[in-house]
Structure formats: structure tokens, C-alpha cells
Amino acid sequence: MPILRKLSRKPVRRPKAGRRRGFTIFEVGMAAAVMAFALVTSITVIQRGFMALDTARNITYAAQIMQNEMEKMRLQNWATISTYPATATAVTIDSAFTTTAIGARFIGMTRTAENVHTGTNAGMVKITLTVSWKSVDGRTLSRSYITYYGQNGLYDYFSS
Numbered sequence: 001m002p003i004l005r006k007l008s009r010k011p012v013r014r015p016k017a018g019r020r021r022g023f024t025i026f027e028v029g030m031a032a033a034v035m036a037f038a039l040v041t042s043i044t045v046i047q048r049g050f051m052a053l054d055t056a057r058n059i060t061y062a063a064q065i066m067q068n069e070m071e072k073m074r075l076q077n078w079a080t081i082s083t084y085p086a087t088a089t090a091v092t093i094d095s096a097f098t099t100t101a102i103g104a105r106f107i108g109m110t111r112t113a114e115n116v117h118t119g120t121n122a123g124m125v126k127i128t129l130t131v132s133w134k135s136v137d138g139r140t141l142s143r144s145y146i147t148y149y150g151q152n153g154l155y156d157y158f159s160s
Contacts, residue, residue, distance in 0.1 A: 062131040084113035123151035
């Protein structure tokens with residue numbers, strides 16, 4: 001009869017009642033603190049992103065308002081353009097722009113016109129349009145466009 005050997009097995013160690021595997025209260029607290037920090041910072045970043053998006057949208061809208069006014073000025077003759085005052089004058093924003101929710105935040109638009117050349121070379125005006133609006137957080141922002149209007153049209157050049 002063959003000799004049967006006993007298979008040796010290592011005894012299985014069972015953890016003591018007080019030393020079970022798992023996380024300590026300190027580790028859980030640290031994980032909760034890290035998660036809270038991550039949530040708070042991500043919410044802050046999202047808010048900043050929405051504010052930047054709103055500002056970009058308003059800048060684009062202001063550009064459209066000023067471009068519309070410049071196209072209206074291009075239809076005017078030199079006699080009308082040359083009488084524009086050099087001080088900031090309020091210009092009415094077209095009602096098509098102010099009826100939207102974004103357009104309602106626009107405070108107004110101003111126009112200044114100054115002669116570029118005086119004396120015998122007169123005949124060119126520098127026109128500045130500035131649009132102002134209130135942002136979502138209440139700050140007043142503005143953007144400006146500058147164009148030159150020549151008495152003899154687009155091909156009116158002066159050398160200084």
C-alpha cells in the first residue's frame with residue numbers, strides 16, 4: 001500500500017475582530033475633503049466660463065450694433081458727416097437690437113467726429129463709435145470702433 005502523504009497547507013489567518021480590512025474614519029474624511037474641494041473649484045470654473053461666454057456674446061453684439069451704425073453713416077453725404085460734433089454725442093441704437101434679452105442690457109452708443117486735417121487739406125473725419133453695456137455681474141463694459149470718412153470717397157488720400 002502506497003504511503004499517502006499529507007498535503008501541507010498553511011493555516012489561514014483570519015483577521016482579528018478589531019483589525020478588519022477597510023478605510024479608517026480619517027481616510028474617509030480626507031477623501032470627502034478632496035471631493036468637496038474638486039466640486040467647489042469646478043463650479044467656480046464653470047461660472048467663470050459662463051461669464052466669459054457672456055462677455056464674448058456682448059462684444060459680438062456690440063460689434064454688430066456699431067457696424068449697423070457705420071453702414072448708416074456710409075449712406076450719408078459729406079455735408080451731413082462734416083457737421084458731426086467733436087464731442088461725444090448720443091446715438092440711438094436701432095430698435096432691432098434692443099428688443100432681445102441681450103440688447104436690453106446695452107446702455108447706449110456715442111459718436112465723436114474730429115477733423116483729421118485742417119486748412120487746405122480738410123476733407124477727412126475720424127469717427128469713433130463707442131457702445132456701453134452692463135454685464136451679468138453688473139460691471140459696465142464698452143467697445144469702440146474707429147473709421148475715417150473722406151470727402152471724396154474711399155480713395156481720398158492725404159499725405160502729411
